[in-house]
Amino acid sequence: MGKPIKIRAKLKGDVAEVKALMPHDMESGLRRNPETDELVPAHYITEVSVEHNGEAVMQAFWGPAVSKNPYVAFSIKGAASGDVIKIRWSDNNGDTSETETALK
Amino acid sequence: MKIDRRKLIKSLFALTATLAFPRLLFAARPDKAFEATSADQAIADLLGATPVDSDKVKMKIPDIAENGAVVPVTISTELENVESISVVVDNNPTPLAASFDMSPKTVPNISVRIKMGQSSMVRAIVKADGNLYSTAKEVKVTIGGCGG
Numbered sequence: 001m002g003k004p005i006k007i008r009a010k011l012k013g014d015v016a017e018v019k020a021l022m023p024h025d026m027e028s029g030l031r032r033n034p035e036t037d038e039l040v041p042a043h044y045i046t047e048v049s050v051e052h053n054g055e056a057v058m059q060a061f062w063g064p065a066v067s068k069n070p071y072v073a074f075s076i077k078g079a080a081s082g083d084v085i086k087i088r089w090s091d092n093n094g095d096t097s098e099t100e101t102a103l104k
Numbered sequence: 105m106k107i108d109r110r111k112l113i114k115s116l117f118a119l120t121a122t123l124a125f126p127r128l129l130f131a132a133r134p135d136k137a138f139e140a141t142s143a144d145q146a147i148a149d150l151l152g153a154t155p156v157d158s159d160k161v162k163m164k165i166p167d168i169a170e171n172g173a174v175v176p177v178t179i180s181t182e183l184e185n186v187e188s189i190s191v192v193v194d195n196n197p198t199p200l201a202a203s204f205d206m207s208p209k210t211v212p213n214i215s216v217r218i219k220m221g222q223s224s225m226v227r228a229i230v231k232a233d234g235n236l237y238s239t240a241k242e243v244k245v246t247i248g249g250c251g252g
Binding site: 015026028030046047049052055056057058059060061062063064065066067068070071072073074075076077078 | 128129130131133134138173174175178193196197198200201202203204205206207209210211213214215216217218219220
């Protein structure tokens, strides 16, 4: 199980502004370990999905060029207080992490 | 046997119901596009056509990135019926950095942080109403972000 996602969601009218931080090494597989000079194996988030009250609202595909500890911000229309935003990621090793938050 | 048939009909019914309404269906990751080694190939693999340059696609990204490992980019558009927003970094080993598939409920405004190995043209491509629109900006990188 990957590390939990930190979600900050703010409701502005009926738009939920969501900022998410996903702790993850996002190793491209091109970097060398400075001590051993060996290539650090690729380990990066490949897919992110977002659900609003159980309905899919966004699906992102990532490559290793997304920065370490990815930060992403997006907004969902038609949101209301109490609604649940769920974010899930999966990586090239098959690890996953899923976190949800309720809009205030 | 009776139970199996009932289950089958029930699931077919549920499937038809879900497909009846326009919504975002989870697609498979376009791996080939992420492996492409040129921007043009990545865009062709991902989107199947060449985007048209458009001032309706806005990209906010620094002119000079001090740290190529973390380059913040925000892409937004006033276009309607946006299906996806993608980011391509021409001079990265594999130019396709990220692609976001949107539903009608997603505001077409995405912020993400990307790595740039060296100074490069960065492209934002929006698919809206089946058409491709893009904008591009040359970003200078002081310290490359691919760890090489």
